[in-house]
Amino acid sequence: MTRNPTLLCCVYPEQKVIALSSISNPIRLGVAGLGRAFALSAPAIHAHPGVNLVAGAEPNSEHRRSFETTFGAKTYADVRDLVTDPDVEAVYVSTPHGLHKEHALAAINAGKSVLIEKPMTVSLEDASSLIEAAKKAGVQIIVGPSHSFDGPVKLAEALIAEGKIGRVRMIHALYATDFLYRPRTAAELSTDLGGGVVFSQAVHQIDLVRRLAAVPAQRVTARTGGAWDADRPTEGAYSMLIDFSEGVYASLTYSGYAHFDGDRLMENTAELGIPKSDEFKSARKILESVQDESEFKSSRGFSSLETCPQAQTHEHFGQVFVFGDRGDLRLTPNGVEITDTNGPEFYPAPFRTARAEVFDTLYAAVREQTTPLQDGKWGRASLEICHALLTSSETGDTVTLNYQEG
């Protein structure tokens, strides 16, 4: 694989454009965790002229060796050694959710900016402590990748800001997947440890809906499905109403128990931007053939760039509509469709690699000191909505939010 350093950053209206072709000083990135999360981002990092992988940390020696071979970079068994490596300038925290706080804090305290996989932490207190620590250390937090970075979401935000659909009034999001039946570690099936669809999946939908609403969320009313399968005792589905300021409201529904393939509503394109065949695959059936699920999951960590998913379109997170006064907006894996009184019009979102926008943002934050949209406070705000989702479903009440402004 070779990079194409002449690629230019996508030009979105009213947003800062970085001429990637002019980058002479890429960020020296260290990766904490070489598991599945990193494998999903590796192609984008490799292709991005603004980022160089210089080190990785991972307890699994096989994934370490694959990383060394692929990137010619050093590895550590322990994250503490990675974050204090003077060659490492910024750290991508892609360890399991329950370890984000410890690993991000170690990096921040070593004076490194961090890109933290969503959710940034499991508890709100931990999120606050990271924000505080980053402020003291003068470093940046970026929470991602999440689907709020997807090219079509970014384009939609810009088109809405331009006034293409008038005032945003109502947002609707629906996704149905087999998330709960993909191979999982025990932690991924424990809500307390940040498992289940609320911390892993709702956070995506919340993130992208917040970006499209562009005003602060205020209250949450939600119901979860948590007891549909006693063998996998965590939340697997939810419906949620979010009240935003200015009367905007959003309805978000997700099932990770689904048999129906929600990608059929998205031009038969998988969440990771890969066209699907018509052949039906049942995650439940595949899972039945797996002997040791946790071991199988861990085998899906990084092994080579060739075996990483190769997106052919932008990633997506299912059906999303934004209803405005003068038009309605719909996301597709390739861009944005806006229907107004003249009918539907499609706006393609320029595509380099999936997740390119995440590393554009990292580069701009670290090299140009721009404050990313998805900073620590943003990540905490989305996390607060995850907790509100759980609390509202438990109590039956509407939950008022406290961490949404600024």
Add this chain to the structure above:
Amino acid sequence: MTRNPTLLCCVYPEQKVIALSSISNPIRLGVAGLGRAFALSAPAIHAHPGVNLVAGAEPNSEHRRSFETTFGAKTYADVRDLVTDPDVEAVYVSTPHGLHKEHALAAINAGKSVLIEKPMTVSLEDASSLIEAAKKAGVQIIVGPSHSFDGPVKLAEALIAEGKIGRVRMIHALYATDFLYRPRTAAELSTDLGGGVVFSQAVHQIDLVRRLAAVPAQRVTARTGGAWDADRPTEGAYSMLIDFSEGVYASLTYSGYAHFDGDRLMENTAELGIPKSDEFKSARKILESVQDESEFKSSRGFSSLETCPQAQTHEHFGQVFVFGDRGDLRLTPNGVEITDTNGPEFYPAPFRTARAEVFDTLYAAVREQTTPLQDGKWGRASLEICHALLTSSETGDTVTLNYQEG
């Protein structure tokens, strides 16, 4: 147009089958209101061997003349004369929402069973008084047509009862239309008079979701969009969470302000079961060319069977998913798709005419004294959810329901 008396009622598992071919004594039906609502049902009534139109009442003399000519039936200017006509055995109340109570009560007090267009009344008190009166008079109330009668909904109910998707857990419904920009009378744009999308459209979605849930609703949390267009000052959109018993919950979203055509999610088939062309039509633009909107609306009443919409598939009310333990169910204009671990399977719903199921139900209720699912208490329960929708949106609180059980 000729009838085909050899048609048989669709056979749904575990449901009563009426052999339509054996009907020798059709119900002598009188119609109160020969406007748009009747025009939409006229083809189904005409085609149904169990119903004979014998009289109509309507202030508009032009519609009266069309009715007389088409059906060789008498007409009255005043509903009171229709309901006391001894030739009239049952009355279809298809007058404006605000008049349902008065007209249905007149028919009931004259000892006639009534088929009342949804919503059965505007206020809950009026609904209760109709239920009480019908009980005293020993006559039946059926509330419909509504999309809960649609063939695919009926088939879905039967397939769910058979256990095809296991236990129902979560329901999701979404529809986007230009409802608010079709020509409207002043009353249709006044919530107090039963106008707006809550009384006209939510009631459909509520009705069909209740039928699919098959357990009583308990609480409602909702938000409406009511101020998006100051020129049409009634609710035009909403999102709603309904808690049902046994932990089932549903998310319902509707926009009648939409530019996006929700029929695109339903195989490009219009709500009334008519395939759509790809040509985009803006209801807002068409409305701009109308001089007197209220007069234009009234001109859309009954004029001939040929000008009534002729369904080619079942009617529908947009995207509907039922998520169950063992499979997920999706409605289409032609039937039901169920996806389980073996993949999607399509179950066609036998089609005679759109709305045939409504008149099957009327026939069975009047001739065979079966209690219809969509009886007075059912209609009041759906109406209560409409009011809860409005109240919850006004107060921001979750509303507990009181009229949902039996």
